[in-house]
Amino acid sequence: MLNHNRGASEPEQFLSAHPDIVAIDMLVPDMNGILRGKQLARSYLGKLYDEDGVRLPGSVYLLDSSGQNVNTYDYGTSDGDPDYYCFAVPNLLVPVPWSRRPTAQVLASMYDAEGRPFFADPRHVLARVIERLEDIGLRPVVAIEFEFYLLDGEAAAQGIIRPAASPTSEFRPRQTNVYGLDDLYEFEDLLSDIQVACQVQNLPAETFVSEYAAGQFEVNLHHCSDALLACDQAILLERCIKQMARHHGNVATFMAKPFADQAGSGLHVHVSLLDRNGRNVFGGQWDERLNRPVSETLRHAIGGLIEIMPESMALFAPNANSYRRLRPGTYAPTRANWGGDNRTVSLRLPGETDKDARIEHRVAGADANPYLVTAAVLAGIHHGIVNRCEPPLSVVGDAYTQPAREMPVRWSKALDAFEQGTILRSYIGERYAEAFATARRFECENYHYQIQPLDYEWYLRTV
Numbered sequence: 001m002l003n004h005n006r007g008a009s010e011p012e013q014f015l016s017a018h019p020d021i022v023a024i025d026m027l028v029p030d031m032n033g034i035l036r037g038k039q040l041a042r043s044y045l046g047k048l049y050d051e052d053g054v055r056l057p058g059s060v061y062l063l064d065s066s067g068q069n070v071n072t073y074d075y076g077t078s079d080g081d082p083d084y085y086c087f088a089v090p091n092l093l094v095p096v097p098w099s100r101r102p103t104a105q106v107l108a109s110m111y112d113a114e115g116r117p118f119f120a121d122p123r124h125v126l127a128r129v130i131e132r133l134e135d136i137g138l139r140p141v142v143a144i145e146f147e148f149y150l151l152d153g154e155a156a157a158q159g160i161i162r163p164a165a166s167p168t169s170e171f172r173p174r175q176t177n178v179y180g181l182d183d184l185y186e187f188e189d190l191l192s193d194i195q196v197a198c199q200v201q202n203l204p205a206e207t208f209v210s211e212y213a214a215g216q217f218e219v220n221l222h223h224c225s226d227a228l229l230a231c232d233q234a235i236l237l238e239r240c241i242k243q244m245a246r247h248h249g250n251v252a253t254f255m256a257k258p259f260a261d262q263a264g265s266g267l268h269v270h271v272s273l274l275d276r277n278g279r280n281v282f283g284g285q286w287d288e289r290l291n292r293p294v295s296e297t298l299r300h301a302i303g304g305l306i307e308i309m310p311e312s313m314a315l316f317a318p319n320a321n322s323y324r325r326l327r328p329g330t331y332a333p334t335r336a337n338w339g340g341d342n343r344t345v346s347l348r349l350p351g352e353t354d355k356d357a358r359i360e361h362r363v364a365g366a367d368a369n370p371y372l373v374t375a376a377v378l379a380g381i382h383h384g385i386v387n388r389c390e391p392p393l394s395v396v397g398d399a400y401t402q403p404a405r406e407m408p409v410r411w412s413k414a415l416d417a418f419e420q421g422t423i424l425r426s427y428i429g430e431r432y433a434e435a436f437a438t439a440r441r442f443e444c445e446n447y448h449y450q451i452q453p454l455d456y457e458w459y460l461r462t463v
Contacts, residue, residue, distance in 0.1 A: 011045045014093050025105040033369030053085030061120040064443040073438040084110045094201040098243045122371035129375045138273045142230040143223035147265035151251040163215025164250045173214035183210035190248045203237050213262035234370040256365030257324035264325030265366035272358040283354025290340035302338050303391040304384015309336040311421025312376040313414040316364035320447045326409040328400045335404035337395050344399035379427035
């Protein structure tokens with residue numbers, strides 16, 4: 001095997017600085033953005049950094065959302081479920097503040113016996129797209145925003161889904177209080193613990209805000225010139241928030257639409273591009289219509305993103321609940337369009353100067369895999385730039401009332417668009433595209449055949 005060790009002293013230095021650590025969580029992100037892996041003994045940590053690696057079946061990346069093997073393709077039981085080799089991602093070995101016993105965690109990536117990146121590892125999928133941009137002299141700068149709901153943990157255990165009550169005032173929010181600071185103080189202890197945990201784990205969470213629904217919050221990560229690291233930080237931040245909420249007796253859910261009558265939760269990706277001299281290539285000529293700088297490169301990037309958007313929807317909305325969020329008039333985009341400082345469009349341009357010119361991609365739900373979402377976003381940008389794709393006229397005003405290219409907002413149609421598309425799969429790889437489509441179709445079909453409570457409510461006595 002090739003030696004993937006890029007920091008031989010990292011585990012030794014870490015264990016020396018943390019002599020109380022007894023276990024290490026080895027984390028790998030699956031297709032659905034769910035972290036899976038193993039818990040290692042302290043004495044076993046070194047294997048993640050030496051030529052041996054830690055073995056794990058490749059099918060761990062290809063499970064459905066419930067964690068079962070997909071029996072309609074040749075991975076898992078069909079191929080004997082062989083092991084591959086996991087190696088630690090450098091500089092991500094950190095303590096776990098929420099564990100009852102001294103524990104650490106580290107993200108890992110998978111390789112085959114010859115040292116080649118395992119095709120189904122989402123980190124490798126994204127890395128391949130980043131390389132395409134680097135080949136034309138461009139480096140993406142990425143920042144990710146998450147929205148999530150804080151729910152009552154005791155009620156959720158009984159099947160009752162409702163916002164968490166404040167542990168201090170016992171007040172349970174029932175209405176929107178967007179940007180209300182009072183809601184932040186109602187959960188001051190939890191949010192404070194999350195911020196401390198982020199500091200311990202080197203996660204650059206910048207802001208927390210109360211969002212557009214009762215119990216909904218948003219957290220923003222600082223922009224990062226390493227797009228792969230930006231996604232590492234995003235998925236580890238999600239774990240941090242979930243675990244700290246559990247520690248406080250609550251449930252933090254990143255479901256796209258936990259409440260039918262409340263706002264959905266999104267995963268927004270901010271992207272700019274730097275050339276070899278560190279110049280932001282999205283800054284340029286002033287656009288009077290949008291009241292901000294828009295370069296030709298930015299226009300072409302927008303054009304590519306709009307062209308690739310329908311076939312990318314299966315990545316942006318990966319499960320059944322994802323499509324509950326995609327409704328007109330809810331700040332969740334349903335059409336492929338763009339505009340300036342406008343939250344009704346799919347692609348928003350919030351930057352007002354050449355230096356901060358960027359695209360905010362607003363389509364994905366918080367339940368999506370950040371690696372795959374970012375891979376699709378960067379693929380669309382690259383496609384638009386190299387093919388000089390021209391975007392449609394930008395939107396001014398309410399985008400929901402203006403014509404634009406429709407996106408597939410039903411799961412099966414999104415999967416059809418993904419399978420029939422040719423652009424995105426040329427970036428993420430034909431083999432991965434086939435595996436993704438097969439696994440998502442498997443879950444879609446299984447979900448379709450489940451009888452939901454609404455079936456009984458609507459049809460039990462009426463038909």
